[in-house]
Amino acid sequence: MPRVALTVTQLSRAGVAPPAETNGDPVNHHSVQNNGRMLLLVRNASASTPHTVTLRLPGTVDGQTLTPKTVEIPAEESRYIGPFPTGDYGSTLQVDVDNAELKLSAFGI
Known part of the structure; x- marks a missing residue:
């Protein structure tokens, strides 16, 4: 199955309402359009488990796959992550989650 696409909410000086969170999909994972000025908000809904x-x-160096960046989200906490330079992360960011208790939102800055 294809990755589940996240919708990017564009931030503005006028303000925006918080978007609906996307439930993490640990089977199909996620993708989001990346222009290098995008942030993820990841919330852990678990009461006890990080x-x-x-x-x-994307890509390789000398034929070796690049090591992905991992971020641990403590139980009942949130993390803003980004921005993601397109030269490093590409124009489509691939986001994997280990559990559906992770809730995702994407923001353009």
Whole structure:
């Protein structure tokens, strides 16, 4: 199955309402359009278990796959992550989650 696309909410000086969160999909994972000025908000809805979000880096160096960036989200906490330079992360950011208790939102800055 294809990755679940996240919708990017564009931030503005006028303000925007918080978007609906997307439930993490640990089977199909996620993708989001990346222009290098995008942030993720990842919330862990678990009351007791930390969970991990993984940000994939496209391409290889000397034939070796690049090590993805991982961020642990403590139980009942949130993390803003980004921005993601397109030279490193590409124009489509691939986001993997280890559990559906991770809730995702994407913001353009």
